[in-house]
Amino acid sequence: MPRWPGPLLVVGGGLLALFAVGALMLAGTGELVVRNPGLLAWLALGGALLFVAGLVYSAVRQIRVRRFLPPERYRGPAILLLLVLVLVLSGVLTAPFSEDAAALLLGDGELTLAGAFVLLVSTQTSLLLVSWLFVFRPKALIGWPSWAAPNAGGALRAGLGWGLLAWAGAMIVSAGMVLLLEELGIDIEPQAAEQALQLVDPWLAILAIVILAPLAEEIFFRGVVFNAWLREGGRTWAYLGSSALFAVIHLSLVAVVPIFLLGLALAWVYRRTGNLLAPIAMHATVNGLSVTLALLARYQVVPLPG
Secondary structure, eight states: OOSTHHHHHHHHHHHHHHHHHHHHHHHHHTSSOOSOHHHHHHHHHHHHHHHHHHHHHHHHHHHHHHTTSOTTSOOSOOHHHHHHHHHHHHHHHHGGGHHHHHHHHHOOSOOOHHHHHHHHHHHHHHHHHHHIIIIITTTOSTTOSOOOOSOHHHHHHHHHHHHHHHHHHHHHHHHHHHHHHHHTTOOOOOOHHHHHTTTSOHHHHIIIIIIIHHHHHIIIIIIIIIHHHHHHHOHHHHHHHHHHHHHHTTOOTTTHHHHHHHHHHHHHHHHHHOOTHHHHHHHHHHHHHHHHHHHHHHTTSSOOOO
16 A cells, blocks of 8 residues: 555645635635535535545555564554544544534533533544554554453452542642642633533433543553553653653643643553553542542532632
8 A cells, every 4th residue: 555645635635624614714704705605514524534534544554564563563553643533533423513512611502411422422432443443453452452361350459549549649739730820820721521520410421431431541542552652662652652642632731740640650550460450440430539529519519619
């Protein structure tokens, strides 16, 4: 497979989509007269499809090129390419629910149950699908992911114990970040998950944040990213790189440092136990405690200081 079709489709499709979307925005404000706005919408859709096709082509080509590497190497697509695919797929899933996104993030309108569900699980679903299609299915990581260690119960107990410590540490670091940003005069915007906890059905929040998020994120960031970069770049790169991507994808200024440190801890626990169940349990514990505290405050069971 030649290399050029992938970048050509990505660049060409991306430029076409940006041009069409920009023209639609100008037409909406009256700065540009367009006789057929529907054509621009189709051009935007076509450009987006070409962009996605270019990403998929590049990923498949990298799998084919790297399939001749020895089994101890990572034989899948570049990690950053996988992350872009995750973000694009997540965007495609949430695109039909723009009104729900506005209701969730801006408080503008009514949040529907279907919209809340898709917004909460789109990224996690994309992480699982991309991991399966481009890493697990083509056997790009032999032994991926490891949760078949003989002491699964011990891994779960270790994850629970380390999760309690990690949650306490994250709360302390988060409080420090809040104080620092307030001193710098930077407004602190709540995360989408924090806003969702104030609006959506509690059982939906528990399903998405306490169960699905730890499972999907640990499979991708520790199972795929950490293992891939451990094989290709060494231990330091695996720890720092997987934790940095884990922090960035959460899109929160106040939480970037505590999430990065949490990523380091999750990778350490995974490396220490050799079992992916341990960081999944640890991650679920951290999220579970945070969700519990937020719900108690939401229903005024335990009033918290503002």
